[in-house]
Amino acid sequence: MSESANIWLVDSDGARKRPVRIEVIGGTFALYEQQRRSEAYFFGDLVYRGKEGDSHVFGLEDGIKDRPKWKLGFRGEIPAELARLLPEAKPPLLSNIGMLIIAFLCLAIVYFAAAA
Numbered sequence: 001m002s003e004s005a006n007i008w009l010v011d012s013d014g015a016r017k018r019p020v021r022i023e024v025i026g027g028t029f030a031l032y033e034q035q036r037r038s039e040a041y042f043f044g045d046l047v048y049r050g051k052e053g054d055s056h057v058f059g060l061e062d063g064i065k066d067r068p069k070w071k072l073g074f075r076g077e078i079p080a081e082l083a084r085l086l087p088e089a090k091p092p093l094l095s096n097i098g099m100l101i102i103a104f105l106c107l108a109i110v111y112f113a114a115a116a
Contacts, residue, residue: 011070022082043085056089
């Protein structure tokens with residue numbers, strides 16, 4: 001893939017978004033930066049993390065030990081050749097507003113239970 005400007009990476013070494021290039025190798029992929037190549041990762045180990053601005057963000061499944069904590073983002077549309085290999089990009093069950101409503105309901109229950 002040559003569209004490295006639309007694919008970015010944030011890893012545990014730094015908090016900056018860096019452009020990367022993805023090289024698909026069967027059911028795995030490697031990330032390429034200037035003169036650096038990552039280890040091979042399985043597409044099956046990725047989970048969809050949601051949208052961040054205009055980017056779809058993926059990360060490694062949390063249960064995998066000894067894996068770096070990083071976010072892999074695709075600005076705009078996900079390239080067609082990768083879309084079929086990546087997990088389905090679906091919205092989370094609860095949005096931030098939904099979590100806020102649940103928090104206020106829990107607070108109200110605790111408040112009124114203590115007053116009674």
